[in-house]
Amino acid sequence: MTALHDVYADLVAEGIELGEIVADLPRREWDTATPAPRWTVRHQVAHLTHVAHLLVLATGDPDAFAAGTAAARENFQAGMDARLAEYAAVPVPELLRRWGEERAAAEKALAALPRREPVPWLGGPLPASVLAAVALMELFAHGQDIRDGLGRTRVLTDRIGHIVFLGTRTRNLAYHARGQQPPAEPFRFELTSPSGELWAFGPPEADQWITGPAADFCLLVTRRRHRDDLALKAGGTDADHWLDIAQTYIGPPGEGRAPIGQYRV
Numbered sequence: 001m002t003a004l005h006d007v008y009a010d011l012v013a014e015g016i017e018l019g020e021i022v023a024d025l026p027r028r029e030w031d032t033a034t035p036a037p038r039w040t041v042r043h044q045v046a047h048l049t050h051v052a053h054l055l056v057l058a059t060g061d062p063d064a065f066a067a068g069t070a071a072a073r074e075n076f077q078a079g080m081d082a083r084l085a086e087y088a089a090v091p092v093p094e095l096l097r098r099w100g101e102e103r104a105a106a107e108k109a110l111a112a113l114p115r116r117e118p119v120p121w122l123g124g125p126l127p128a129s130v131l132a133a134v135a136l137m138e139l140f141a142h143g144q145d146i147r148d149g150l151g152r153t154r155v156l157t158d159r160i161g162h163i164v165f166l167g168t169r170t171r172n173l174a175y176h177a178r179g180q181q182p183p184a185e186p187f188r189f190e191l192t193s194p195s196g197e198l199w200a201f202g203p204p205e206a207d208q209w210i211t212g213p214a215a216d217f218c219l220l221v222t223r224r225r226h227r228d229d230l231a232l233k234a235g236g237t238d239a240d241h242w243l244d245i246a247q248t249y250i251g252p253p254g255e256g257r258a259p260i261g262q263y264r265v
Contacts, residue, residue: 007132008111010159014136015103018048018143021152023096030092034149035224035257041149042095044142046087049099050080051138055106055131058120059113065120072122076251106135123250133162137248141222148224156194156215164191164214167221167248168201174245177253183208183238191217208236210243221248228259 022045030042039047057065072079090098110119110132118125126134140163147154168189172182188206191199191214199214210217212232219225220232220243227243234240247253 005159005161007129007136007162008107010162011110011132011136011139012107013159014139014143015107018139018146019100019103021143021146021150025150027092029150032149034145036145037255039145041146042092043084043088044146044149045095045099046090047084048138048142049095049102050083050087051135052099052102052106054122055135056102056109058131059106059109059128062120069122076122080251110135130166133166134249137163137166137222140218141224141249144219144222144224156218158193158195158197160214160218161193161199163218163221163248164189164193164199165201167217167246170221170248171242171246173250174242174247174253177247177251178245180245185238187239187242189217208234208239210234210239221246223247223254223256226257226259229257 022041025041030040030045032041033039034041034044036044054065054069057068069079071082087095110128113119113128115129116127119128119131121131121134136159140160144154146152168187171187174180175182185208186202186206188202188204188209189200190209190211192212193199193214202209210232212230216225216230216232220227220230223246232243234243245253
């Protein structure tokens with residue numbers, strides 16, 4: 001795999017692209033349901049605003065970050081749901097303004113740090129560049145929900161490589177989220193980028209392997225598509241099971257998506 005694009009520039013680009021979609025939405029479309037149960041477009045933007053705010057705290061005020069995430073660390077789902085309700089209650093114009101400001105502040109703060117400097121996060125400290133990839137993953141995943149709800153398609157670029165990297169490096173999160181023991185053997189991942197490049201991770205001789213389009217892989221690990229709607233293939237029982245449970249974010253896996261064959265990237 002050749003070097004990834006700059007994660008900080010890609011994070012900015014992903015935010016701008018999604019911001020342009022929601023900026024001019026008629027007010028009624030903010031109440032459009034998205035594939036996430038009980039989440040409208042407003043909830044999706046509210047969540048992204050909360051995440052951007054947490055990034056600002058994590059990069060600039062670790063004590064405030066610890067205080068602001070105490071409830072989520074005690075009970076992840078309840079803590080996050082409580083903050084989501086607060087942000088979703090904000091009037092749309094104010095929510096848009098806050099998201100733009102928090103997002104810009106988070107992008108600037110992450111890019112100003114040394115790439116390997118540890119930054120506190122909900123699952124434990126992460127290098128600044130990895131946390132930027134996590135932020136990009138959040139935009140990708142919740143942006144997909146927004147597009148699905150609104151019936152919008154998207155043209156993916158190779159900036160999803162950062163999400164592919166996360167998905168291969170966080171393989172074991174899926175097992176831990178379900179109280180399962182991860183397999184000791186590594187997987188081989190061979191994924192084709194939107195531009196046609198082969199992205200490969202893991203030992204070539206691995207008995208457990210996954211192949212397919214990188215775009216489908218990103219939709220799988222963010223749990224925005226069911227595996228039956230994707231062109232991913234697995235070799236080995238462990239790799240095949242992982243396609244059923246894969247996730248690259250911390251917290252409960254949720255219900256995921258049904259294999260409906262309805263959505264298109």
